[in-house]
Amino acid sequence: MVNKNDLNEQELLAKYDREAAYRTNLKKWAWVITIIAISLTFFQLYTALKGSYVSMIQGAIHLGAGLSLIFLLYPVKRSLIKNPGIAWYDVLFAFLSLGCNFYIIYNYEWLTTRALTTGFSTLDVIVASLTIALLLEATRRAVGLPIVIIALLAIAYGLWGKYIPVFGHRGFSWEGLVRRLVYSDNAIFGIPIQISSTFIYLFLFFGVMLTKTGIGQFFNDLAFGATGRFTGGTAKAAVSASALQGMVTGSSVANTVGSGSFTIPMMKRAGFKPEFAAASEASASTGGQIMPPIMGAAAFIMAEYTGIPYSQIIIIAIVPAILYFSGVFMGVHFEAKKSGILGLPKSELPSFKSLAKRADLLLPLFTIVGMLFYGYTPTYAALWGILVSFLVSLTRKDTRMSIRDVFQALEQGARVALPVIAACASAGIIVGIVVFTGLGGKIAGGILDLAGGSFFLLLFFTMFACILLGMGLPTTANYVVTASMAAPALLEFGVPVIAAHMFVFYFGIVADITPPVCLAAYAGAGIARANPMKSGINALKLAIAAFIIPYVFVYNPVLVLEDATFSTFTPVLLTALIGMTAISAAMMNYFVYKPLFVERIMLLVSGVLLIYPNNLVFSFIGLVLLVSIGTIQHFRKKSHLNQKANA
Known part of the structure; x- marks a missing residue:
């Protein structure tokens, strides 16, 4: 409550x-x-x-x-x-x-x-x-x-x-x-x-149907049932719930407020500081825009711009989304360990039996995913998802929609689409000018000249432009603009099309948790009664993965399944996950035990070495460094506990 x-x-x-x-x-x-x-x-x-x-x-x-x-x-x-x-x-x-x-x-x-x-x-x-x-x-x-x-x-x-x-x-x-x-x-x-007038509207309406039928609440219950009993369970459940909700909402601020009104008070009661509770919800909700199968509205436009079917884009997006939420999840875990915050008692969590009885509520999501994978158009998949969500809601009293509910959902479907309609049309003005005047090619050339032949500088300048635009533009408009002006510069350097477009897509999204204009963090802070700027800084630390992952899949496109095989993909994914763990530990200032300053720096170095693409030697050095820090901290923790016990 x-x-x-x-x-x-x-x-x-x-x-x-x-x-x-x-x-x-x-x-x-x-x-x-x-x-x-x-x-x-x-x-x-x-x-x-x-x-x-x-x-x-x-x-x-x-x-x-x-x-x-x-x-x-x-x-x-x-x-x-x-x-x-x-x-x-x-x-x-x-x-x-x-x-x-x-x-x-x-x-x-x-x-x-x-x-x-x-x-x-x-x-x-x-x-x-x-x-x-x-x-x-x-x-x-x-x-x-x-x-x-x-x-x-x-x-x-x-x-x-x-x-x-x-x-x-x-x-x-x-x-x-x-x-x-x-x-x-x-x-x-x-x-x-x-x-917007085809795919996006229907998927937004699908999200409204899930909310109206109460199926969205099942996602929250599922998350709490799966993670609530572990260390820092309330925050981990908030991250999981926001990931699930983000599958179908695709809005950072709306997801933060919708889920956060329930999860943030729970995190505060469990012992998390208000700023951290707000940051956890904001960073997880922002990640909802990169969470397949729905993702943000811009993902549908990406399919059109890149020529890659939407059914393939949601598969490609799975690994970056896993890395992002793994980073946030580990950050929450380390903060909970540092603060000594345990999980929720079993009596406060939904039982596995009660969740299993409502498993049919996942059918609408499975319907959309299944139809997309079998080659149906997003329009047809969304239509069936809407129909199935309505039919599933009729099977139980607490989810059943009345005639009034149906008409409210039809009206709400239009209301939630209005900002997207306006943003897409206005972005069309910008893109039209870019095309009519040839400005896109000139800007791409300007970025290349500014980078002076340095690939890293090119990525950095593109990242900066995307975040700067994202502070004032919604994700959809930001992606449309940057895909027209910044992505072509990356393509000139030989970056695969999907990696270039995912790069600008990601950095347009993380503007919602990048100070000083971090609207999702501000919204979370409003619920938590917390300092907005501190909440934004905490969200930035938790979501640090979002600032690293795009560089990783540009340097190593195997993570976006470009020419990926089992032997090339598996080690890169594993080292990236371990590297994200090390970087999260450094950001949250806790690993096995609270690190010394030099250990914190070493954790950061270890994570960078593990993530560094196409170099198993660096990854091995990073892993050895991480294990060494963990071992040192284990014995130091054991020594401190023995001293307390003997005191």
Whole structure:
């Protein structure tokens, strides 16, 4: 149970997650929002079943409904969230959003064929301009200002590029630019919104169904049943639960608040410091975006950009995810050992028998994974996952959905998709400018020049850019931008496509736990009543694996299954796992016993040597060093215990 003094979950989300800062007192407009939202979900389900329309029409319906809902739900300022009703200008913006996208649908043939030769009318240009303005304002409200600033800078670059040295281009007129951005399938209606209007929406709705049916709670019970009895059991259960929840949510802050409202108070009661409890939940929840099979929304776009089927991407992502959560898990273990925090008593944990009786609740997840592995499309797999989750919920009273629950789920499916819709469309503006002006190749060349031929510096600069962008952009938009501008530089160095894209994907995600802008850690700190910055630093220490693993699989792509065989893959995985253990011990300042300063440095060196790719000699030296430190600490611990016993 969450303490009465803990902040309301929705208030926390609204405070730390721009995507959750929506109106709650809708008055007479509530039914309008419900109708539009349910209609959008039905449209997505219908097109998933019967087949999508052409990209611009599918995207225009998706975007038009999404923007109208954003204006009705998200006020112009956060401070107006609790105000009753909806301002008249927001209603106007909502109807203009529907109108502009209806114009695109109605005039699709003209805009994409004849207008290209005969010229666009003044009305065409006005509608396109208004569409861009409405999109950017909706994105500011639902996602935040940073992505809007980047999109505006991209537009300015498209208009006045001829005045910019080095990265300049011939420049576009306003008419030429807006028609490319709106009336083509290479920008606003490009790949990001195409994926959002098909795969992403359905998987987000699948996550809503799991929550509504209570199947998501089963993940928490499963985690506590499996790990709760061990040393530091509450924190280990929190890590495991967040990994399971992250499979289907793909949102760092939402997962932190959703799971953390239950796990963080438990960790505090067990004896963990508030800052560490917040950090444990934040680091584990952030890792949910790299946890197969669902991962974050950006993973679907990665499949399109790389040409690698999504069913293969989730297999490739398994090893990096294991390494990440192993690092967090070991960090929690060492902190618990250092603090003397034991597991929970058996009476407070769900029994194996009770969990086994509810094992059928895992069927929706198995359905999606199985269908993806058997070659079905993500759209079809998501549809079946949604259906199975509904059918499974009917088998018991505590999970059964009423008619009201079903309609609430249909509405919530649209609500959770709104920030993704806005982010994908705005990211499309940026990508469109990058493509139209050739900026991507110029930036890739600039990064290569800046690195001066050093592969490590190239990786470092790319990492820095991804984290910096990730502090202001949601993961999906961050990945779209960095995949267009930074990943090509890695490809120039001969990095395999999947390794390059996973590299930028990872570092865009860890921005959520990288101080000073570590929103997931701030959200956890809000629940724990902890110092936000200390929580962020602790999360960074726990998730140190996330800053190392991408370098490992770029230097040694066998970890992302590139040309992997059993003999090449196994030793690399084992040494990486042992190395992560050593580095976690160094970060948490505990191994077998609390280390001396020199031992802590040696643990760090040992971990780096074990992880260092393609060098079994280094790995052997690292292993010997680790065993030596462990042996020394074992005897020192034994000596201290004997001295206490004899005192």
